[in-house]
Amino acid sequence: MSDGATRLYLDDLQVGQRFTSGTHALDEAQVKAFAAQFDPQPFHLDDAAAQGTLFGGLAASGWHTAAITMRLLVEGGAPIAGGIIGAGAELQWPTPTRAGDVLVVESEVVAVAPSRSKPDRGIVTVRSETRNQRGEVRQVNTARLLVFRRPPA
Amino acid sequence: MSDGATRLYLDDLQVGQRFTSGTHALDEAQVKAFAAQFDPQPFHLDDAAAQGTLFGGLAASGWHTAAITMRLLVEGGAPIAGGIIGAGAELQWPTPTRAGDVLVVESEVVAVAPSRSKPDRGIVTVRSETRNQRGEVRQVNTARLLVFRRPPA
Numbered sequence: 341m342s343d344g345a346t347r348l349y350l351d352d353l354q355v356g357q358r359f360t361s362g363t364h365a366l367d368e369a370q371v372k373a374f375a376a377q378f379d380p381q382p383f384h385l386d387d388a389a390a391q392g393t394l395f396g397g398l399a400a401s402g403w404h405t406a407a408i409t410m411r412l413l414v415e416g417g418a419p420i421a422g423g424i425i426g427a428g429a430e431l432q433w434p435t436p437t438r439a440g441d442v443l444v445v446e447s448e449v450v451a452v453a454p455s456r457s458k459p460d461r462g463i464v465t466v467r468s469e470t471r472n473q474r475g476e477v478r479q480v481n482t483a484r485l486l487v488f489r490r491p492p493a
Numbered sequence: 494m495s496d497g498a499t500r501l502y503l504d505d506l507q508v509g510q511r512f513t514s515g516t517h518a519l520d521e522a523q524v525k526a527f528a529a530q531f532d533p534q535p536f537h538l539d540d541a542a543a544q545g546t547l548f549g550g551l552a553a554s555g556w557h558t559a560a561i562t563m564r565l566l567v568e569g570g571a572p573i574a575g576g577i578i579g580a581g582a583e584l585q586w587p588t589p590t591r592a593g594d595v596l597v598v599e600s601e602v603v604a605v606a607p608s609r610s611k612p613d614r615g616i617v618t619v620r621s622e623t624r625n626q627r628g629e630v631r632q633v634n635t636a637r638l639l640v641f642r643r644p645p646a
Contacts, residue, residue: 378560381567381576394578394639402579403563407531407556414534423534425547426555428585486547 347421349490350462353452361417361445364408366400368439374404399436405443405479406431409470412445418466418485425486427463432480441472450482454489461488500574502643503615506605514570514598517561519553521592527557552589558596558632559584562623565598571619571638578639580616585633594625603635607642614641 368387375384379401382389387398406429413424437443451465464487470479521540528537532554535542540551563577571577590596604618617640623632 374560378564379567380564383576393575401563402582403556403560407527407560410554410556411531411533414532422546423536426584426586428583429555430581430583431579432581433579 347419348487349421350452350454350464350487351490353449353464353487355449355452357449359418359447361412361447362415364412364443366408366437366439366441366443368398371398371400371404371437371439374407375401379403395436398439400438400441402431402433402437402479405433405437405470406481408443409445409468409479409481412443412470413447413468417445418447418468420464420485420487421490422488427484427486429481429483434477434480437470437472437478441478443470443472443478445470459489461486463487500572501640502574503605503607503617503640504643506602506617506640508602508605510602512571512600514565514600515568517565517596519561519590519592519594519596521551524551524553524557524590524592527560528554532556548589551592553591553594555584555586555590555632558586558590558623559634561596562598562621562632562634565596565623566600566621570598570621571600573617573638573640574643575641580637580639582634582636587630587633590623590625590631594631596623596625596631598623612642613644614639616640 383393383395384401390398445468447466447468450467454462464485466483468481469477471477536546536548537554543551598621600619600621603620607615617638619636621634622630624630
C-alpha cells in the first residue's frame with residue numbers, strides 16, 4: 341500500500357479505465373481444500389461424485405473463485421491507493437471454475453461517484469471478469485469500492 | 494445430500510420461509526490465515542496496521558465472511574435437496590466482521606421462479622443475513638439458487 345506513486349486515488353479514476361491482473365493456476369488440491377473448509381458439497385470435493393450432478397465433474401466453489409479473484413485484484417489487478425475496500429458486490433458464475441484453469445481478472449471502471457457527505461472519498465464501481473486460459477468467463481463481479489481522494493500535499 | 498427426507502425441493506419452497514444456521518466462532522488466527530491466502534491487505538492481516546485505517550482495527554475480509562456464511566448454509570442453514578448451487582449473489586457488508594464474532598446466518602426465501610424452459614428446476618432467491626452474537630449485521634447475501642423439483646416417484 342506504500343507505493344503511492346503507482347496506486348490510484350479517486351481523482352485518478354474514470355469510467356472506462358481497465359486493469360489486468362496476474363494469473364493464478366488452480367489445481368484439484370486447491371479446489372478440494374477450499375471446499376473442505378468452506379463449501380463441503382460433493383461436487384466441490386470429489387470428481388466421481390460430481391459426475392452425476394449438474395456440474396458433470398469436479399467444480400470449484402463459486403466462493404473460491406471469488407476469493408482467488410480478490411487475491412489477483414489485491415496483487416495488482418486493481419491498483420487502488422489505500423487498498424481494495426468493498427462496500428458490496430454482485431456476483432455471477434456463468435460457468436463452473438475447474439481444476440486446470442489458469443485464472444486472470446480483467447477489470448473496468450464503470451462508475452465513479454464522489455460522496456456527497458464525505459468530501460475525502462467516493463464509491464467506484466468496478467466490473468471484473470475472471471476468465472481462464474481459453475477466455476471462458478468463470479465469474480463476473482461488479483463491486484462497489486470505497487476509494488479515497490488524494491490527500492492534500 | 495442423501496437425507497432427502499429433511500431436504501427441500503422447489504415444490505417445498507415458498508416466499509417467507511425462514512431458516513437459521515448453526516454458529517461459527519471466528520478468531521484472529523482464522524482472520525489472518527484467510528487474509529494471507531486470499532486478501533493480503535494490512536487491515537486484514539495486522540491489528541496495529543489496521544488501527545490507522547477506516548476499519549480502526551483488524552477486520553476479516555468480506556470474502557471470508559462470505560465463505561463462512563456458505564459453510565453455515567451448507568451445514569443446514571439452507572436445507573436444499575441436491576445442495577446449494579448458486580447462479581449469482583449480491584453481497585453487502587454493512588459492518589466489518591471481527592475476531593471474536595460468533596456468526597449465525599438467518600435466511601428467508603424471497604422469490605421462487607420455476608424455469609420456463611426446464612420443467613425440472615427453478616431459481617429460488619434467498620436473502621441471508623450473517624450476524625454476530627450481538628445481532629450486528631456483518632453481511633447480507635441475496636443469492637439466486639438453482640433448485641430442482643422433486644423427482645417423480
